[in-house]
Amino acid sequence: MPYTGILHIATPSDREVVLTRDFDAPRRLVFDALTKPELLKRWMEAPGRIFHLCEIDFKVGGAYHFVWRGEGKKDVGMRGVYREIVPGERIGTTEEWDDWDAGETLATTTLADQGGKTILTIVSLFPSKQVRDSVLKSGLEKGAKANYDKLDAVLGELMR
Numbered sequence: 001m002p003y004t005g006i007l008h009i010a011t012p013s014d015r016e017v018v019l020t021r022d023f024d025a026p027r028r029l030v031f032d033a034l035t036k037p038e039l040l041k042r043w044m045e046a047p048g049r050i051f052h053l054c055e056i057d058f059k060v061g062g063a064y065h066f067v068w069r070g071e072g073k074k075d076v077g078m079r080g081v082y083r084e085i086v087p088g089e090r091i092g093t094t095e096e097w098d099d100w101d102a103g104e105t106l107a108t109t110t111l112a113d114q115g116g117k118t119i120l121t122i123v124s125l126f127p128s129k130q131v132r133d134s135v136l137k138s139g140l141e142k143g144a145k146a147n148y149d150k151l152d153a154v155l156g157e158l159m160r
């Protein structure tokens with residue numbers, strides 16, 4: 001399968017969003033970029049904000065907390081708990097936003113090896129259709145595309 005670098009978004013049920021994107025990098029490297037703070041800080045952004053706080057206790061039952069900060073803007077924070085970790089293959093988490101009382105989202109990230117490339121799939125199960133629709137309308141596609149394009153560039157740098 002040739003590398004495309006295209007983000008695909010699907011809504012297989014009224015509470016789910018599925019993001020799929022391929023990366024021209026080995027699965028181990030993509031896994032590291034999703035789980036190591038020093039790598040996350042290089043690509044995970046929010047519009048007009050920097051990735052200010054990246055705390056990770058990467059173990060089942062461990063927590064994470066991310067905060068994006070921008071001058072003259074309100075901080076944006078997200079936190080959750082790692083529910084499942086299969087090194088190099090799968091990460092299951094909860095997600096909650098600090099200033100949005102939308103309830104807990106369950107996210108499952110899987111990485112599949114495709115001949116030296118990696119297929120990233122994230123399935124997010126939202127607490128309701130209303131929350132899912134709000135997330136879709138909030139700029140999910142634009143933000144995810146920008147972050148994954150940046151991740152692609154970071155992976156390319158790491159492979160040099």
